[in-house]
Amino acid sequence: MYALAVDRMAPMNFADNLFRRVLELRNPCLVGLDPHLGKMPAEFEAVHGSDATRAEMAADVVRFFDGVIDAVSDLVPAVKPQSAFFEALGVAGVEAWEEVVKKSHQAGLLVIGDVKRGDIGSTAAAYAQAFLTGMRGTDPETLCDCITINPYLGSDSIEPFLEACKESGKGLYVLVRTSNPGSAEFQLQGDPTLSELVADAVVGWGQDLMGECGYSSVGAVVGATHPTDLAALRKRMPKAPFLIPGYGAQGGGAAELTPAFGPHFAGGLVNSSRGILYPKAKPGQHWKDAVREAAETMIAEFRALDLSPVN
Amino acid sequence: MYALAVDRMAPMNFADNLFRRVLELRNPCLVGLDPHLGKMPAEFEAVHGSDATRAEMAADVVRFFDGVIDAVSDLVPAVKPQSAFFEALGVAGVEAWEEVVKKSHQAGLLVIGDVKRGDIGSTAAAYAQAFLTGMRGTDPETLCDCITINPYLGSDSIEPFLEACKESGKGLYVLVRTSNPGSAEFQLQGDPTLSELVADAVVGWGQDLMGECGYSSVGAVVGATHPTDLAALRKRMPKAPFLIPGYGAQGGGAAELTPAFGPHFAGGLVNSSRGILYPKAKPGQHWKDAVREAAETMIAEFRALDLSPVN
Secondary structure (H helix, E strand, O other): OOOOOOOOOOOOOHHHHHHHHHHHHOOOEEEEEOOOHHHOOOOOHHHHOOOOOHHHHHHHHHHHHHHHHHHHOOOOOEEEEEHHHHHOOHHHHHHHHHHHHHHHHHOOOEEEEEEEEOOOHHHHHHHHHHHHHOOOOOOHHHOOOEEEEOOOOOHHHHHHHHHHHHHHOOEEEEEEEOOOHHHHHHHOOOOOOHHHHHHHHHHHHHHHHEOOOOOEOEEEEEOOOOHHHHHHHHHHOOOOOEEEOOEHHHOEOOHHHHHHHOOOHHHEEEEEOHHHHOOOOOOOOOHHHHHHHHHHHHHHHHHOOOOOOOO | OOOOOOOOOOOOOHHHHHHHHHHHHOOOEEEEEOOOHHHOOOOOHHHHOOOOOHHHHHHHHHHHHHHHHHHHOOOOOEEEEEHHHHHOOHHHHHHHHHHHHHHHHHOOOEEEEEEEEOOOHHHHHHHHHHHHHOOOOOOHHHOOOEEEEOOOOOHHHHHHHHHHHHHHOOEEEEEEEOOOHHHHHHHOOOOOOHHHHHHHHHHHHHHHHEOOOOOEOEEEEEOOOOHHHHHHHHHHOOOOOEEEOOEHHHOEOOHHHHHHHOOOHHHEEEEEOHHHHOOOOOOOOOHHHHHHHHHHHHHHHHHOOOOOOOO
């Protein structure tokens, strides 16, 4: 039997924690926490007004995500805050980021920080410290369980992140084949293509970070918008958990994602941000209920898929 | 005649401002502001102690860079704060980042934010807002004149940054060929190589952002550690300002960089971080004097190069 919530005192392995949460909740749905200020419900007056400070807007963002976390924390394995929108709010935004990460953890959710960082040597180590391992005085609850990283600079830029994961048991999703239309421009160049080369590197990077569940804590970002590549990259990276953006708002549907999961949902985590955060509420429906309903609709779509579970 | 300090009220074009500063100061030296806490002078007790809070350490970082800015602001055209080290200090670190950017501007320096961000659509737009254009309530002095970005996701991930530059007159340095040993792993794959493809894209991205000086506000990061590629990439991107890391600490010398500059220093900005921030002070010498001397030594090495100036 798997315990539902992540035991934060146990020696952690990201892949195992993810596997456990996904199997227990029987769905691979990831709620992307993108605070598009203009799309937030009307009750958040600071983000819709014209004279609020950034601190007031950031407070609205925290209150909004409090409601979202409350609405989905017993339904989905994980959330994915998107750093850019928080950073746009300056210092107050980074404070809000830490609050949202902490509250997600307290609700039992895994937190995947969508930060897409990438740099070399001691700089990469500083990013790993910022998001995964912390320093003296960092509240561990404000750190992520896993972050997204960019491989453009090569293996020596990934190494400090791998070291941080070995030390902390945390995880990484490496950008391999992104969901945007322009992703082909560089990612499909060459033979093997850049994304195939990165995929092969992901396999190597993940070798020392295997969980007991059979997956590694080093995963890959592969867009829902490329179903053929999704199947090919799954064969190329059989042990890598996939983070799959581009479902819903960007076009890809659930059935097309079947090849990503392997024999059970733990192989892939499918992100939806706008589709869950900003649904059209029915007359009289509270926005939190609309958020929960949107998450349930997505979950049902995946539970209806014909996968062969391992247990 | 060029005015020495950037006129922050004039409609700005990053390439023109950079060109003006570089020609006036007759050197292409860029001081990288990387707060390696352990390397800072002994007088900064919070970063060396074992019981300081992150806010106390961040205050030391601001005080240290106050001294550095004071020591070099009349010598060099620009500084390059490295975001990772600030982010590792959490909210207090981001507060320190804004302070350091603001003080650099107030000292007349151009500020290149080394953030290496990259994402798609509205997320890229949020990063541009965070660092280049700001939102309601952002102090414009805390924004950068230019940032580094990562091209892995393709042209549609660059577009929002280009839009932000058209609106604000600011600039970008795109990662093309980085200075680290592992950069060949992906950047030299294919024929044309990935870095050649990105270089060709940089030319296109920069076309609508040309300054009167003949350079574009869209530049390229090309490492000092690859002198042959530096010459070839200069031919491939004749109008792109280069940001050149890897001088000194990482191995490349001044003479090897000649091909990067074209007919004058404005073609390239050469970064030194540790070599200038953390020199060995002579007995009795104040650390700020050692910092200034290190900058002067680097400047002299470049002024000694045989370039044909345009004026």
